[in-house]
Amino acid sequence: MGYTPEMKELIKRVEATxxxxxxxxxxxxxFPKLSLAEAQKRLRTYHPDYKEDGRREFKIGPNKGDGHTYxxxxxxxxxxxxxxxxxxVDLSNPDFETDVLIIGGGGAGTTASLFAQQNGMKVIIATKxxxxxxxTIMAEGGxxxxxxxxxxxxxxxxxxxxxxxxxNKPKLVEAIAKxxxxxxxxxxxxxxxxxxxxxxxxRLLAGGGICRKRMHSCGDFTGAEIMRTIRDExxxxxxxITVLEYQPxxxxxxxxxxxxxxxxxxxxxxxxxxxxxxxxxxxxxGGCGRLHIQGFATTNHYGATMDGVVMAYRxxxxxxxxxxxxxxxxxxxxxxxxxxxxxxxxxxxxxxxPVNIDGEEFTFPLEPRDVESxxxxxxxxxxxxxxxxxxxxxxxWLDSPMIDILKGEGTVExxxxxxxxxxxxxxxxxxKEPMLIYPTHHYQNGGVEANEWGETKIPGLFVAGEVLxxxxxxxxxxxxxxxxxxxxxxxxGMRSAEYVKQGVTIKKLTLDHVRAYQKELKEAGIExxxxxxxxxxxxxxxxxRNRQLTARYFxxxx
Amino acid sequence: xxxxxxxxxxxxxxxxxxxEGTRMIPxxxxxxxxxxxxxxxxxxxxxxxxxxxxxxxxxxxxxCGACATVYRLxxxxxxxxxxxxxxxxxxxxxxxxIPFFPANKAIYDIEKLPYDVTAIQTTYPETFxxxxxxxxxxxxxMDLQVMDYMAAAIRxxxxxxxEMSRSCVMCGLCTSRxxxxxxxxxxxxxxxxxYGRYGQKKSQQVAKRVEEIKAGKYDPMIKELQSIPLxxxxxxxxxxxxxxxxxxxxxxxxxxxx
Numbered sequence: 001m002g003y004t005p006e007m008k009e010l011i012k013r014v015e016a017t018x019x020x021x022x023x024x025x026x027x028x029x030x031f032p033k034l035s036l037a038e039a040q041k042r043l044r045t046y047h048p049d050y051k052e053d054g055r056r057e058f059k060i061g062p063n064k065g066d067g068h069t070y071x072x073x074x075x076x077x078x079x080x081x082x083x084x085x086x087x088x089v090d091l092s093n094p095d096f097e098t099d100v101l102i103i104g105g106g107g108a109g110t111t112a113s114l115f116a117q118q119n120g121m122k123v124i125i126a127t128k129x130x131x132x133x134x135x136t137i138m139a140e141g142g143x144x145x146x147x148x149x150x151x152x153x154x155x156x157x158x159x160x161x162x163x164x165x166x167x168n169k170p171k172l173v174e175a176i177a178k179x180x181x182x183x184x185x186x187x188x189x190x191x192x193x194x195x196x197x198x199x200x201x202x203r204l205l206a207g208g209g210i211c212r213k214r215m216h217s218c219g220d221f222t223g224a225e226i227m228r229t230i231r232d233e234x235x236x237x238x239x240x241i242t243v244l245e246y247q248p249x250x251x252x253x254x255x256x257x258x259x260x261x262x263x264x265x266x267x268x269x270x271x272x273x274x275x276x277x278x279x280x281x282x283x284x285x286g287g288c289g290r291l292h293i294q295g296f297a298t299t300n301h302y303g304a305t306m307d308g309v310v311m312a313y314r315x316x317x318x319x320x321x322x323x324x325x326x327x328x329x330x331x332x333x334x335x336x337x338x339x340x341x342x343x344x345x346x347x348x349x350x351x352x353x354p355v356n357i358d359g360e361e362f363t364f365p366l367e368p369r370d371v372e373s374x375x376x377x378x379x380x381x382x383x384x385x386x387x388x389x390x391x392x393x394x395x396x397w398l399d400s401p402m403i404d405i406l407k408g409e410g411t412v413e414x415x416x417x418x419x420x421x422x423x424x425x426x427x428x429x430x431x432k433e434p435m436l437i438y439p440t441h442h443y444q445n446g447g448v449e450a451n452e453w454g455e456t457k458i459p460g461l462f463v464a465g466e467v468l469x470x471x472x473x474x475x476x477x478x479x480x481x482x483x484x485x486x487x488x489x490x491x492x493g494m495r496s497a498e499y500v501k502q503g504v505t506i507k508k509l510t511l512d513h514v515r516a517y518q519k520e521l522k523e524a525g526i527e528x529x530x531x532x533x534x535x536x537x538x539x540x541x542x543x544x545r546n547r548q549l550t551a552r553y554f555x556x557x558x
Numbered sequence: 559x560x561x562x563x564x565x566x567x568x569x570x571x572x573x574x575x576x577x578e579g580t581r582m583i584p585x586x587x588x589x590x591x592x593x594x595x596x597x598x599x600x601x602x603x604x605x606x607x608x609x610x611x612x613x614x615x616x617x618x619x620x621x622c623g624a625c626a627t628v629y630r631l632x633x634x635x636x637x638x639x640x641x642x643x644x645x646x647x648x649x650x651x652x653x654x655x656i657p658f659f660p661a662n663k664a665i666y667d668i669e670k671l672p673y674d675v676t677a678i679q680t681t682y683p684e685t686f687x688x689x690x691x692x693x694x695x696x697x698x699x700m701d702l703q704v705m706d707y708m709a710a711a712i713r714x715x716x717x718x719x720x721e722m723s724r725s726c727v728m729c730g731l732c733t734s735r736x737x738x739x740x741x742x743x744x745x746x747x748x749x750x751x752x753y754g755r756y757g758q759k760k761s762q763q764v765a766k767r768v769e770e771i772k773a774g775k776y777d778p779m780i781k782e783l784q785s786i787p788l789x790x791x792x793x794x795x796x797x798x799x800x801x802x803x804x805x806x807x808x809x810x811x812x813x814x815x816x
Contacts, residue, residue, distance in 0.1 A: 185764050391576075
């Protein structure tokens with residue numbers, strides 16, 4: 001395996017321009033950054049968000065007529081039926097009762113569970129796959145925190161809001177900029193391993209769109225290290241934190257007063273529905289890469305299907321910024337088996353440049369992600385300077401061998417062990433040969449509307465992590481997602497405990513909001529057999545699907 | 559040189575594009591034969607065959623450890639392993655996925671453990687039953703030197719365990735093969751946490767910044783950013799100074815917001 005002879009021939013052009021490019025980097029000369037005005041123009045012309053086809057407005061619910069269009073893949077989930085018939089669900093005999101129910105067992109949910117627990121709460125985490133199967137575990141490059149002497153939360157704030165095109169919600173930006181060092185210190189205390197110097201100083205790195213070195217990391221699996229650590233801690237507190245795996249929530253439950261009061265779970269293995277009654281609910285279901293918006297491949301995990309936004313919306317909570325989707329500039333374009341997988345931005349912060357088929361630079365390597373992606377799409381689709389793959393995809397090179405030349409032999413293997421082995425399996429040594437990349441669907445940007453404590457308009461209903469919208473406005477920067485899951489996990493964990501401690505009496509449970517939503521669907525003339533939340537994507541071979549001919553799923557076999 | 563591409567070249571989602579003329583090969587999923595394109599990973603080959611995963615599928619990117627798979631090749635006595643999302647199929651591969659394997663998870667308070675071998679002795683005493691057979695190393699899909707870190711644990715070298723187990727995906731295959739019934743990967747997780755908590759020095763700079771934030775030092779600065787007109791905010795964003803890539807001893811000109 002490895003690169004084809006044709007590709008190897010093309011790599012020679014990258015090698016030919018490399019010495020001169022290295023020399024320029026050493027002199028501090030980079031391809032120029034685009035000005036704000038130029039960047040806006042580039043986005044409008046090339047970013048997938050600005051394409052008009054494949055998008056439509058919301059016809060029902062709180063975001064009806066909000067002036068935005070959304071990708072069809074998103075609207076389809078909201079113009080869909082509930083998985084259950086509310087009349088068939090017996091809410092009078094809950095299967096579980098707890099103080100705080102957390103929906104989603106990734107980074108945000110697990111952090112929330114720890115802070116709710118240490119504030120006296122009994123917690124249940126209901127999660128779709130295994131505890132920790134989430135985008136958190138896949139996050140590679142790092143977590144931002146402005147703690148260097150030449151940095152401060154002021155600059156962190158400025159970077160976040162500029163990266164989000166000044167659309168972000170200021171209070172939410174303030175929350176993550178100010179809480180960041182508190183989170184780093186907390187993770188240190190739990191025993192998370194950071195890349196540090198022997199005297200304990202963080203080895204800080206740069207990132208796209210950030211003006212100071214602010215990235216804290218653990219190799220190229222920072223998210224995995226965070227997830228392993230906090231999951232282990234949650235398991236140590238099993239007397240108070242119960243984890244229900246393979247049992248995703250499919251609807252939020254309210255009580256007669258309209259407070260959040262639990263959720264209906266679905267045991268995907270036995271196909272039973274389970275009623276959980278709780279005094280507060282925190283939704284931490286993550287993002288939506290598995291919707292493959294605009295047909296893009298994704299970096300996301302198997303369960304990233306926007307469930308939380310759908311459930312909250314049916315309960316009456318609006319969403320924001322869902323019209324903006326993040327495409328990570330550097331997804332794998334070759335080998336075919338790994339298409340779409342993430343190549344961390346850390347490669348570019350360490351010195352790897354994106355170059356075209358002729359080995360020429362065409363973009364500042366550390367533009368904000370949406371601008372960087374647009375530049376790559378332009379290079380391939382408009383200027384015809386992309387590199388074709390054997391099956392007809394296209395990409396540009398990310399010149400990773402520059403890193404070893406700039407920082408010393410062995411740096412790539414040491415600092416990017418996970419990526420190194422991933423390519424080695426396919427016969428590609430990324431310390432010697434460049435990687436072929438193309439933008440990939442990466443992050444939800446928008447989500448459920450809530451304040452800086454993750455509180456939604458429904459009393460007792462909180463959101464944290466990727467499912468929460470507004471922190472990053474229209475575009476997130478590297479390293480701010482691992483940060484925001486922890487910041488809002490912590491905030492919602494603490495605030496939900498405060499809320500419960502005030503004394504919450506849950507009255508009769510109800511699914512009336514689901515009935516109302518079904519009625520609204522009908523009145524809007526939306527007739528469909530779609531069902532949501534989606535829970536899992538369907539990758540079954542369509543030819544096999546066509547042969548699944550059971551007329552009705554009755555009888556002794558499912 | 560320029561290349562022309564179809565406008566929809568990348569609009570294929572996660573579907574692996576199967577090149578024309580790709581050979582179909584026999585694959586035995588739990589003993590049952592299917593024909594699949596030879597270029598697919600085990601995970602995508604099973605989906606091609608018609609399976610829809612509930613278990614044994616997580617990140618699909620080689621880091622979550624959900625899709626641990628063991629297989630044999632026809633006519634070969636050896637047992638092989640891999641992550642289904644990262645391993646390409648081979649002809650006459652007999653495979654099964656191991657979505658879950660029971661393992662002992664010790665319950666402990668990280669604040670109360672000592673930073674020496676007794677921490678391992680009290681939590682995972684079975685570690686010391688290791689017979690150094692190397693079955694764990696052979697089966698590790700991440701190519702970790704599992705047996706060697708077990709030896710380091712027995713010596714009480716917690717830092718070495720942390721370093722050697724760093725890219726563990728906690729799939730549990732090591733534990734499944736252990737004749738001494740040890741729980742390598744959970745023990746290694748304990749060691750990584752001990753190393754992070756006690757072995758690595760705390761960052762003084764982080765501690766200092768936390769104090770400054772708690773004292774409200776940055777509140778007025780952020781309030782300022784929230785109250786200035788948008789045009790001024792954009793100006794400050796555009797004019798912010800950039801720390802250079804090689805930044806030893808670099809100082810920004812503007813220091814009043816530090």
